[in-house]
Amino acid sequence: MKQRLIDKFQEIYGEDGPVSVYFAPGRVNLIGDHTDYNGGHVFACAIAIGTYAVARKREDNRFRFYSLNYPEQGILEMNSGQMYYREEDGWGNYPKGVVRTFMKKGIQVKGGLDILYYGEIPKGLGIGSSASLTVVTGLILRDLLEIPDLSMVDIALFSQLTENEYLKTGGGIMDPFTIAMGKKDHAILLDTSNLSYIYAPLQLPHEKIIITNSGKPRDGVEDCVRQRRKECAEALKELQTVIAISNLSELTADVFEEVQEMIKDPVCLRRARHAVTENQRTMEAVKALEAGDVEEFGHLMNASHISLKEDYEVSGRELDILVEEAWKIGGVLGSRMMGAGFGGCTVSIVENSAVNDFISQVGENYYAQTGLKAEFYVVETGNGATVL
Template structure:
């Protein structure tokens, strides 16, 4: 098991006994690009995870080892700053956040690695941030609440990775619960769990193989377009703080002033928030077919109105629509690559995977990696078995 190998590597490198922590990646059933618009999201933690072996080292140096890459970074505790080595920034960004809060972070050693495929839209970065925070919170008895861990992870991503992400990814990594999806209100931070029946249906992820960089200009551009829409609407509706407060009727009344691009961006977000609420009701009723229809509608909006899809993702969704036993499919994550999430009847999973791989190869000449995901608990300690 990878976690065992990481613990062994830690003992070999640092001759000490580590604390072991696991932090999951996440899927998002529906509610994409709504989090930074103070809307609703519906994520879950999954069994693609990052593992950490961490111990204090009685020195004033932080020593980080990326197990999968076999790369090391060392830095003095009083010189924590963004590095050229990108993976290190997710860990050091966390240290910086603790230091900002007045926590004296002593030297420590960390070996980490995992099974979250990078660039697949499963939030490996949030898993790294939250796992590191959880470990340091344990070792330093800092007393951070779970929501504080999620928010500090988000702040680390903003300041060190320069991605202005919403809170969803970190929240899901911390608050995941086995067998349930969790609806987060990204304004109030209220949340509610809804059952996800994995006996009738499985989550299958299809990786387009297209690597996306969320730090790319497009992600931050979408944020700015949404903010422009809010600025226009606020002139007429002073109560509007974010797109969360906007109705379709209000949008339509000011379509000309918003302009075609900003109007489409805003329309997508308003409709997606409605889809999250509808999906929660359908899950409570056990209506997987209805949930699937909301997912297809979400993908169409991401493709046509928000324009964050790509040919490979669109082909994967089309393949799903022609496959037996598929309830629904959509692109997941920031976009421009990564995975589609597919809800597939349990007995049809093997056939779906075979069909999708053959079709993807035939239509685009590309191999297809698929992952079956199980919904698990959020960040926690790990026993070294």
């Protein structure tokens, strides 16, 4: 793969000067959805597929970007002062946005770059393809333009800023943080309120992690999530009249039961209950893994899906069918919707002996009920963004 990409780079940009090859993974959030903007914990791992990039430094201030995934767009070329968002640049706005973010943060960008990208993550899968692209670009900038005193956490934060302020797509810190900081055979328990984190062993010798793509687009997800953030903020405001908290995830489930009557709107009450209980489930899930209790971890995944479906109402018919069909199969320890919801993917922990049955039976039953063909990805944990 590495040599093929170098050859393609030289075919497009020429052979003048040495090149470097970089990789940033995708990510899977095992449990802890819609907790990040409520100040809670997430539990995610980097996976072994992601975005490759071949880069070479230029002495002028020109930047050239090319993607093997979008060859019809050709080379996007501009100087460092022209990193403005243009809808017609499509995918190219992501690396442009990273350069722009670096400069807005007061970092002097000296020189330019030629970069070729190749992404392995299918579009719309919901496992961090955009953050993989922005994080790998940030790593290239730090490395080839010799920017000192910039940590991988800084790169993750710049990636998040790019999506929020430049691309206006929104998004929490989980994706870029996991992609930047991932560690093979581990997942990261990240406290999104202060970015403290621990690595927890994720060694599943008898199980596989399977991502199932529903084939249902996540239409309108941004507006729906924006509304839920508003509802959570309203619930928090009402709770703050009786208890000193800065976010919902500071509450345990028991304390929430004592003060929940302060939330007058029943919809806001359900949203807050999910934020509180999902945060608690996430921390309990890590303890279960550390104790080697994969079965309990699976039970918590199942409870997470029910909460996302009933309290947060971000699931949908297609995701529910995938999860419910998974639950019917012996050897499936846990299954839940993953990500923003309203389409996209599920994540399941499946015993090795049940993988084939899982793929065939879930696929057949899902198609029979929806007319959609599910796609299955058996994924392995991987390291965070790196120079190859």
